[in-house]
Amino acid sequence: xxxxxxxxxxxxxxxxxxxxxxxxxxxxxxxxxxxxxxxxxxxxxxxxxxxxxxxxxxxxxxxxxxxxxxxxxxxxxxxxxxxxxxxxxxxxxxxxxxxxxxxxxxxxxxxxxxxxxxxxxxxxxxxxxxxxxxxxxxxxxxxxxxxxxxxxxxxxxxxxxxxxxxxxxxxxxxxxxxxxxxxxxxxxxxxxxxxxxxxxxxxxxxxxxxxxxxxxxxxxxxxxxxxxxxxxxxxxxxxxxxxxxxxxxxxxxxxxxxxxxxxxxxxxxxxxxxxxxxxxxxxxxxxxxxxxxxxxxxxxxxxxxxxxxxxxxxxxxxxxxxxxxxxxxxxxxxxxxxxxxxxxxxxxxxxxxxxxxxxxxxxxxxxxxxxxxxxxxxxxxxxxxxxxxxxxxxxxxxxxxxxx
Amino acid sequence: xxxxxxxxxxxxxxxxxxxxxxxxxxxxxxxxxxxxxxxxxxxxxxxxxxxxxxxxxxxxxxxxxxxxxxxxxxxxxxxxxxxxxxxxxxxxxxxxxxxxxxxxxxxxxxxxxxxxxxxxxxxxxxxxxxxxxxxxxxxxxxxxxxxxxxxxxxxxxxxxxxxxxxxxxxxxxxxxxxxxxxxxxxxxxxxxxxxxxxxxxxxxxxxxxxxxxxxxxxxxxxxxxxxxxxxxxxxxxxxxxxxxxxxxxxxxxxxxxxxxxxxxxxxxxxxxxxxxxxxxxxxxxxxxxxxxxxxxxxxxxxxxxxxxxxxxxxxxxxxxxxxxxxxxxxxxxxxxxxxxxxxxxxxxxxxxxxxxxxxxxxxxxxxxxxxxxxxxxxxxxxxxxxxxxxxxxxxxxxxxxxxx
Numbered sequence: 001x002x003x004x005x006x007x008x009x010x011x012x013x014x015x016x017x018x019x020x021x022x023x024x025x026x027x028x029x030x031x032x033x034x035x036x037x038x039x040x041x042x043x044x045x046x047x048x049x050x051x052x053x054x055x056x057x058x059x060x061x062x063x064x065x066x067x068x069x070x071x072x073x074x075x076x077x078x079x080x081x082x083x084x085x086x087x088x089x090x091x092x093x094x095x096x097x098x099x100x101x102x103x104x105x106x107x108x109x110x111x112x113x114x115x116x117x118x119x120x121x122x123x124x125x126x127x128x129x130x131x132x133x134x135x136x137x138x139x140x141x142x143x144x145x146x147x148x149x150x151x152x153x154x155x156x157x158x159x160x161x162x163x164x165x166x167x168x169x170x171x172x173x174x175x176x177x178x179x180x181x182x183x184x185x186x187x188x189x190x191x192x193x194x195x196x197x198x199x200x201x202x203x204x205x206x207x208x209x210x211x212x213x214x215x216x217x218x219x220x221x222x223x224x225x226x227x228x229x230x231x232x233x234x235x236x237x238x239x240x241x242x243x244x245x246x247x248x249x250x251x252x253x254x255x256x257x258x259x260x261x262x263x264x265x266x267x268x269x270x271x272x273x274x275x276x277x278x279x280x281x282x283x284x285x286x287x288x289x290x291x292x293x294x295x296x297x298x299x300x301x302x303x304x305x306x307x308x309x310x311x312x313x314x315x316x317x318x319x320x321x322x323x324x325x326x327x328x329x330x331x332x333x334x335x336x337x338x339x340x341x342x343x344x345x346x347x348x349x350x351x352x353x354x355x356x357x358x359x360x361x362x363x364x365x366x367x368x369x370x371x372x373x374x375x376x377x378x379x380x381x382x383x384x385x386x387x388x389x390x391x392x393x394x395x396x397x398x399x400x401x402x403x404x
Numbered sequence: 405x406x407x408x409x410x411x412x413x414x415x416x417x418x419x420x421x422x423x424x425x426x427x428x429x430x431x432x433x434x435x436x437x438x439x440x441x442x443x444x445x446x447x448x449x450x451x452x453x454x455x456x457x458x459x460x461x462x463x464x465x466x467x468x469x470x471x472x473x474x475x476x477x478x479x480x481x482x483x484x485x486x487x488x489x490x491x492x493x494x495x496x497x498x499x500x501x502x503x504x505x506x507x508x509x510x511x512x513x514x515x516x517x518x519x520x521x522x523x524x525x526x527x528x529x530x531x532x533x534x535x536x537x538x539x540x541x542x543x544x545x546x547x548x549x550x551x552x553x554x555x556x557x558x559x560x561x562x563x564x565x566x567x568x569x570x571x572x573x574x575x576x577x578x579x580x581x582x583x584x585x586x587x588x589x590x591x592x593x594x595x596x597x598x599x600x601x602x603x604x605x606x607x608x609x610x611x612x613x614x615x616x617x618x619x620x621x622x623x624x625x626x627x628x629x630x631x632x633x634x635x636x637x638x639x640x641x642x643x644x645x646x647x648x649x650x651x652x653x654x655x656x657x658x659x660x661x662x663x664x665x666x667x668x669x670x671x672x673x674x675x676x677x678x679x680x681x682x683x684x685x686x687x688x689x690x691x692x693x694x695x696x697x698x699x700x701x702x703x704x705x706x707x708x709x710x711x712x713x714x715x716x717x718x719x720x721x722x723x724x725x726x727x728x729x730x731x732x733x734x735x736x737x738x739x740x741x742x743x744x745x746x747x748x749x750x751x752x753x754x755x756x757x758x759x760x761x762x763x764x765x766x767x768x769x770x771x772x773x774x775x776x777x778x779x780x781x782x783x784x785x786x787x788x789x790x791x792x793x794x795x796x797x798x799x800x801x802x803x804x805x806x807x808x
Contacts, residue, residue: 039464047467048459055452060443063451063648099503099652099674106673110539131672135514244467246679248503268535269510270503274678275650 020349030386032373033354035180035329038304041297041376042244046289047280054279066275069263070097070251074278077285078237078251085213086223088235090253096262099273101210101238101250102128107262107269108206108234108252109136112170118162120172122150124332124361124370126180126208129173140363141169147323149186150174152193159201171204171234172197176224178211178328181361181372185326188221195228204258206234210241211328213294216302218326225253234258239281241329242294247277301329301376307383308375315391319403322373334358334370335394336403341371344397353389424753434790436777437758439584439733442708445701445780446648450693451684458683470679473667474501474655478682481689482641482655489617490627492639494657500666503677505614505642505654506532510673511666512610512638512656513540516574522566524576526554528736528765528774530584530612533577544767545573551727553590554578556597563605575608575638576601580628582615582732585765585776589730592625599632608662610638615732617646617698620706622730629657638662643685645733646698651681705733705780711787712779719795723807726777738762738774739798740807745775748801757793 023029054062069075075095082088098104105128113119115137121129123142133140141162143154155172162169174194176186186194198205207224225233234254239247252262266272284290308331312322322333335341341357348354358367378386427433458466473479479499486492502508509532517523519541525533527546537544545566547558559576566573578598580590590598602609611628629637638658643651656666670676688694712735716726726737739745745761752758762771782790 034469036469039468042464042467044459044463044467048456051455051459052452055448055455059448060446063446063448063650064443065438065440065644065649099678102675103673128671128675135669135672240469245469246467248674248676248678265539267532268539269507269673270652271506271532272652274503274652274681277678277680 016346020346023349023352024354026352029352029354030378030382030389031354032375032378032386033356034374034377036374036377037241037245037297037329038300038376041293041300043284043289043293046284046293047244050280050283050287050289053283054276058279062276062279064275066272066278068266068272069259070095070273071275071278071282074282074285075251077282078253081285081290082235082237082253086209086235087226088223088253089231093256094231094253094259096252096259096266097273097278098250098252098266099270100240100245100248101208101236101252102132103266103269103273104236104250104252105129105132105208106135107265108171108173109133109138110265111258111261112204113138118167118169120155120158120169121363122174122179123364124181124358124367125173125363126175127356127360129208130361130363133173138170142363145179145182145184147184149176149179149184149190150194152190152197155194156197159197159203163201168201169203171206173206173208174224175208175210177209177221178214178325180210180328181330181356182332183323183325183328183330184332185218185221191222191224191227195224195233198228198232199230204232204234206236208236210236210238213242214298214301214329215327216298216305231255239284242290242297243281243284247280248274249277249281304375304378304380304383305331307380308373308387311384311387315388317391317395317398320394329376330372330374332358332370333373336398337369338401338403339394339397340368342368344393348390348393351389351393353386355390420750424750427753427756428758430756433756433758434782434786434793435758436779436782436790437760438778438781440778440781441645441649441701441733442704442780445697445704447688447693447697450688450697451648454684454687454691454693457687458680462683466680466683468679470676470682472670472676473663474499474677475679475682475686478686478689479655481686482657485689485694486639486641486657490613490639491630492627492657493635497660498635498657498663500656500663500670501677501682502654502656502670503674504644504649504652505612505640505656506536507670507673507677508640508654508656509533509536509612510539511669512575512577513537513542514669515662515665516608517542522571522573524559524562524573525767526578526583527768528585528762528771529577529767530579531760531764533612534765534767537577542574546767549583549586549588551588553580553583553588553594554598556594556601559598560601563601563607567605572605573607575610577610577612578628579612579614581613581625582618582729582734584614584732585734585760586736587727587729587732587734588736589622589625595626595628595631599628599637602632602636603634608636608638610640612640614640614642614645618702618705618733619731620702620709635659643688646694646701647685647688651684652678653681653685708779708782708784708787709735711784712777712791715788715791719792721795721799721802724798733778733780735777735779736774737777740802741773742805742807743798743801744772746772748797752794752797755793755797757790759794
């Protein structure tokens with residue numbers, strides 16, 4: 001095994017980590033670092049009822065080993081869900097249930113990548129995707145994003161270049177909607193371009209969509225898979241942000257031969273995902289509880305997003321920029337290039353606030369002055385205080401070493 | 405990705421599989437094939453109460469993302485459990501929670517094995533271990549077992565040979581107690597020899613112990629890890645057979661540096677195991693419910709084992725042999741060498757009974773006339789009927805082509 005640590009603590013000494021963890025567990029510490037949904041968004045009472053019913057009505061099945069590919073009834077409900085929410089047509093045989101969508105990412109890399117093979121990602125991209133691709137020794141080629149998402153002209157240029165070097169990418173991995181870490185949404189035009197590139201060069205296109213349902217403003221944009229008439233796009237979804245993460249339920253939709261390989265690999269990975277969790281997710285969909293839960297979560301998170309945007313506007317020093325996401329859980333702030341956000345993190349933690357530094361999300365390690373800020377976990381007062389603390393620290397750094 | 409299908413259906417055409425599945429779903433069909441515990445062994449009412457309490461008292465934590473390495477309180481209880489049951493000393497930092505022990509097997513292979521590296525296993529061995537080792541392109545060297553378990557003199561000879569070829573094994577993988585698939589238990593003397601071999605040649609020894617608590621006769625034998633004063637043995641356990649499989653809870657105990665790597669890899673595999681399942685397992689241990697549950701399961705399974713042994717004695721043709729397990733879930737039957745149990749499976753299914761054919765468990769593919777019979781899932785009448793059906797089929801095959 002030979003892969004990089006991909007979190008922002010990787011260069012710290014154990015003693016330093018221990019010191020920082022002590023700060024982080026102090027009362028009043030504010031973390032914008034985690035990728036955690038707010039527990040207030042968990043449908044606690046509904047889950048209590050569902051779990052009771054699962055044990056009463058399906059107990060001996062729900063506590064037993066299950067199919068590796070996933071509970072048939074759940075796959076039928078997932079089919080209905082993605083049709084209703086993302087206009088995705090699929091059949092049960094194109095769906096596999098995964099232990100969180102993280103497992104889908106690992107499977108993706110394990111199935112397509114031999115050591116040294118190339119893949120294309122956004123720059124920056126999801127930290128868990130970097131882990132999964134790293135663990136399978138993929139060579140990541142990351143393409144910059146702007147306010148409209150990944151620059152697809154650069155994707156096409158990179159694809160051509162790699163093909164000319166006999167290093168054709170094994171897949172293109174995209175989080176098109178409210179991207180993690182930036183919160184940015186890919187424009188319709190660029191989505192169409194990606195589908196075109198995928199088809200023209202015969203490179204699988206992978207759409208990871210954990211946040212799509214959490215839209216607070218703006219208009220819905222068609223999913224990549226719904227734009228691809230050939231049904232070749234591999235689509236990944238999760239229950240972590242629209243039910244809860246603790247049951248570890250995700251799914252992958254893709255061509256039947258890919259799903260067959262994913263099923264075979266899953267036998268080696270964990271035999272099957274929790275049968276109990278699958279029954280719970282099934283009833284959560286079947287009873288349409290998801291439909292009343294999502295609007296509540298949107299209400300909760302929209303206010304938090306607005307609070308953080310306002311606080312940034314009020315407190316962050318000139319020269320800083322940040323994304324204005326229409327949904328999801330994160331925004332992306334960049335500060336003066338003089339500041340290294342990985343170094344600054346230690347001071348931030350001592351000041352009582354945390355974020356994840358930009359390079360944790362950067363296959364090319366070019367995000368040294370950026371940070372990901374989660375706005376869904378903290379309370380609104382905490383968001384205000386946390387941004388003030390962070391702004392104060394940045395100002396202090398800039399005073400010591402004036403803006404470049 | 406390039407690994408073998410490792411189940412006994414791998415050479416069948418889809419149409420053939422469909423036909424057999426039709427038989428298998430008929431009323432009255434008896435399967436000795438699965439590795440499933442009997443649902444009557446699930447602590448249903450206790451789990452109902454525990455789940456209620458988890459939601460009431462720890463809901464917002466239990467439904468949230470958790471530590472990758474596992475819930476601290478659960479690891480403390482696992483430490484207590486293995487001390488009490490297997491006299492294993494450990495600390496929390498030597499324990500990682502896994503999504504079933506299958507994930508532990510995958511991690512083991514991924515961490516130690518580069519493509520083509522050698523590992524040593526029993527011949528036959530657990531099908532899920534073969535999947536996990538295959539998926540990481542390990543070269544398996546399987547060593548025969550007899551009634552006292554793996555022949556450790558042959559293990560040592562193989563180790564020497566491989567070292568002389570500059571192919572030193574990356575680990576030795578053993579299921580010492582009520583082995584899957586044979587039900588055989590490794591003698592104390594040979595256990596000591598294995599620990600010696602592991603220490604002398606500096607090869608990690610891996611002890612997989614899913615069934616250890618399910619003893620129906622005979623005296624307990626010390627675990628490999630308890631026999632190793634250096635604490636280098638990697639020990640794998642699971643809740644699947646002493647609580648239920650559907651929550652997918654397992655654990656690995658090993659040296660801290662191994663656990664650190666397993667933790668890093670688990671970030672890529674699934675971020676964390678179900679937090680909810682972990683809270684349930686924690687209370688199951690903490691409240692000592694496991695201690696009242698195991699004796700019930702033993703009572704239930706002992707009768708089933710005895711029923712199957714009696715039925716084999718009565719019905720199986722001369723020339724057949726089978727193991728007489730002191731515990732666990734399986735026994736291993738071998739019939740006349742003329743009979744290929746993979747071929748015979750199709751006829752067996754048509755006759756209304758299933759097993760897993762020997763070669764599914766055989767890295768060397770030398771178990772063509774053997775089969776694994778599960779005795780825990782079926783009712784006692786089903787066991788009698790199923791063995792009669794199987795015996796009748798074997799007789800028929802031998803009549804067509806007389807014993808060799």
